[in-house]
Amino acid sequence: MLTAVAFVGLAGAGTAIRLLASDHWPGGHRGTLLVNVAGSLLLGLLSGAGAPVPLVVGVGGLGALTTFSTFASDTLALAEESRYRAVGHVATTVVLGLGAALFGLAIDS
Numbered sequence: 001m002l003t004a005v006a007f008v009g010l011a012g013a014g015t016a017i018r019l020l021a022s023d024h025w026p027g028g029h030r031g032t033l034l035v036n037v038a039g040s041l042l043l044g045l046l047s048g049a050g051a052p053v054p055l056v057v058g059v060g061g062l063g064a065l066t067t068f069s070t071f072a073s074d075t076l077a078l079a080e081e082s083r084y085r086a087v088g089h090v091a092t093t094v095v096l097g098l099g100a101a102l103f104g105l106a107i108d109s
Contacts, residue, residue, distance in 0.1 A: 003052050010061030018065050022074075029074035032067070033093055039066035040097040044104020 018035050025031030039062045046058050071093060079086035 003056055006056045007060035010057060011064040014061045014064030014066075018067060018070070022070055029078060029089055032070045032074050033089070033096070036066045036071060036093055037096045037100045041100035041104045044101040044106075045108050047105055048108045 018032070021031035021035045022028050023031070025034065043058055043062050046054050046062075049057075075086050075089055078089050
């Protein structure tokens with residue numbers, strides 16, 4: 001029961017943080033980039049944690065914090081302005097996200 005409550009609580013917190021970051025950051029997509037990279041780093045740090053931490057924190061909290069749908073929506077909005085900005089946004093998100101996850105894994109080791 002405690003695991004389910006923690007899961008729901010962290011999912012709600014992750015969603016709220018993502019909404020604040022994407023709504024209050026100039027350009028919106030920068031806030032989404034920030035939470036996706038931060039989520040990648042934190043997920044890398046969780047790699048060595050024992051159950052149920054990866055489920056509760058990783059899937060519940062970080063799954064709600066990071067979001068593919070907002071990333072896709074931001075990319076489409078940028079593509080309407082400039083295809084180059086959209087491609088740059090995708091490349092930046094992928095490179096920084098992978099780098100952050102690898103850094104988190106290295107720290108956790």
